[in-house]
Amino acid sequence: MTFAEIVSIAPFEWKAILTSLACGTIIGLERQLRGKPVGIRTSALIVLGTYIFIAASMLVSNATTTDPSRIIGQVITGIGFLGAGVMLARDGMVWGVTSAATIWALASIGVCIAIGYDVIAIKLSLVVVFVLAGVDTMEDYSQALTRGVHKKYHDWFEKPNDGDKPS
Secondary structure (H helix, E strand, O other): HHHHHOOOOOOHHHHHHHHHHHHHHHHHHHHHHHOOOHHHHHHHHHHHHHHHHHHHHHOOOOOOOOOOOHHHHHHHHHHHHHHHHHHHHEEEEOOOOOHHHHHHHHHHHHHHHHHHOHHHHHHHHHHHHHHHHHHHHHHOOHHHHOOOOOHHHHHOOOOOOOOOOOO
């Protein structure tokens, strides 16, 4: 057995696997540094798993019996359940919606890699990080963006001082 046979992962590609891991790491690092769910490991595994499912479905499909888009639909359904698992409802507030949306974005990036758009997948990963970090930064600097549900969220965590008690 040669070295090339040992490291071969045919019919999959190392380039696509490394791109999957890189994209998951880019997004997961932002989540992990900010103490949010869906960190580096989870993000990398979601992108990698999606790539493998879609690439495998494309390998076994043929024009008459199998439609790879059906596999994409099933992966999206499964990812929806994974996203639902990170959401939590408490006292009328829903937590984890951004993490659930991030999981969907991670899966879509895995699909891009599987259909051969590696560079686009990396660019989309950067766009996701920009949305996650950029919008949060804008919310910190703008009172207009903290109205509504975000204001309620901040008010919920404020602890009254002793001077704030009604007399």
